[in-house]
Amino acid sequence: MIQRFVSLSIIVLLLGGMLVAQSTSSKPGVQEQPFGTQDGRPVHLYTLTNSHGVEIKAMNYGGIIVSIKVPDRKGQLADIVLGHDKLEGYIPNPPYFGAIVGRYANRIANGEFTLDGKTYHLPKNDGPNTLHGGTDKTFNKVVWDAEPLKSKTGVAFSYLSHDGDDGFPGNLHMKVTYTLTDTNELVIDYEATTDKATPINVSQHSYFNLKGQGDGDILDHEIMINADRFTPVDKNLIPTGELRPVKGTPFDFTKSTRIGSRIDDNNEQLVLGHGYDHNFVINRKGSGLVLAARVYEPTTGRVLEVSTTQPGVQFYTGNFLDGTITGKDDKVYKRRYGLCLETQHFPDSPNHPSFPNTILKPGEKFHQTTVFKFSTK
Numbered sequence: 198m199i200q201r202f203v204s205l206s207i208i209v210l211l212l213g214g215m216l217v218a219q220s221t222s223s224k225p226g227v228q229e230q231p232f233g234t235q236d237g238r239p240v241h242l243y244t245l246t247n248s249h250g251v252e253i254k255a256m257n258y259g260g261i262i263v264s265i266k267v268p269d270r271k272g273q274l275a276d277i278v279l280g281h282d283k284l285e286g287y288i289p290n291p292p293y294f295g296a297i298v299g300r301y302a303n304r305i306a307n308g309e310f311t312l313d314g315k316t317y318h319l320p321k322n323d324g325p326n327t328l329h330g331g332t333d334k335t336f337n338k339v340v341w342d343a344e345p346l347k348s349k350t351g352v353a354f355s356y357l358s359h360d361g362d363d364g365f366p367g368n369l370h371m372k373v374t375y376t377l378t379d380t381n382e383l384v385i386d387y388e389a390t391t392d393k394a395t396p397i398n399v400s401q402h403s404y405f406n407l408k409g410q411g412d413g414d415i416l417d418h419e420i421m422i423n424a425d426r427f428t429p430v431d432k433n434l435i436p437t438g439e440l441r442p443v444k445g446t447p448f449d450f451t452k453s454t455r456i457g458s459r460i461d462d463n464n465e466q467l468v469l470g471h472g473y474d475h476n477f478v479i480n481r482k483g484s485g486l487v488l489a490a491r492v493y494e495p496t497t498g499r500v501l502e503v504s505t506t507q508p509g510v511q512f513y514t515g516n517f518l519d520g521t522i523t524g525k526d527d528k529v530y531k532r533r534y535g536l537c538l539e540t541q542h543f544p545d546s547p548n549h550p551s552f553p554n555t556i557l558k559p560g561e562k563f564h565q566t567t568v569f570k571f572s573t574k
């Protein structure tokens with residue numbers, strides 16, 4: 198009897214010790230740890246933890262968000278973004294898991310644009326197009342300077358993109374700040390200045406799966422997209438220029454709808470995109486933060502809300518994932534195992550004068566904000 202009591206007490210003590218160890222490792226604030234080297238420069242991993250135990254890890258290589266741990270409706274934490282356990286997994290990173298994309302997120306047709314009478318040529322890395330800024334020193338694969346924030350739970354990444362890098366004009370000073378609030382929001386601020394006029398479009402390329410990363414596809418997630426129109430594309434996924442009403446089409450997500458319910462419909466746009474891979478025109482009045490999308494996963498109750506100051510959001514359903522990448526915890530990422538909500542300006546805007554302006558001029562300040570809010574229902 199006494200023996201049993203003693204061994205039970207030991208188990209209780211051990212468990213208690215583990216709990217204490219766990220709670221100290223996830224104390225609120227920012228922690229920095231080495232995460233390898235790239236291009237001869239140290240890479241660090243920054244862990245942001247809030248008072249509810251929500252934890253976000255991001256590194257200064259590519260500004261990549263490596264993990265986001267949030268509770269389900271029972272309080273169970275899971276990592277809800279696709280990615281890799283180690284830096285090496287991200288080199289290369291063809292799906293752009295978790296990365297900051299730019300100088301020009303999304304596509305530029307034929308890898309060229311004309312600005313102030315001069316035509317600029319960019320590397321083509323997506324058939325005839327330039328995708329996510331090109332091939333060389335794109336934001337997703339350079340080492341950024343990093344500084345943890347002093348007064349908030351956050352980290353600021355800065356990068357100087359030089360005049361001529363990947364064919365773009367001007368020295369562009371770029372800063373991206375990730376802040377985690379106690380209301381379970383990840384606030385992303387993008388700021389930039391330039392010394393020559395240049396197109397700029399920056400976004401965050403995290404792949405979400407609210408069931409938990411690697412745990413099946415996202416077809417049963419429900420999504421609301423606050424957009425009455427989208428930008429249809431041609432066979433190269435370049436916008437035709439039209440702003441097409443979503444009403445009566447599989448692109449109508451103005452009411453929350455299961456993602457898989459129409460994704461394989463015989464619809465010209467869905468066939469071209471191999472599913473959803475389209476920019477939606479966010480309904481907005483004025484230029485402030487508005488809700489762009491809300492995603493709900495019924496089995497776990499997790500909810501993701503995306504708000505932004507940007508005019509568009511690319512809804513991409515991971516159509517190009519094909520089971521050839523093994524990610525965190527040895528999970529195999531198959532087709533449609535993650536969804537991206539890339540808040541952005543419209544694709545190929547430099548070649549579409551009717552689209553909202555993407556040209557940043559010397560003396561101007563670029564500032565966009567996107568908020569990912571995590572909750573349960």
Ligand code: GLA
Pocket residue numbers: 291292293303328434474511513517537539
């Ligand atoms: C973006 C594009 C997609 C695809 C992914 C990366 O979301 O719109 O077509 O290229 O990036 O795989």
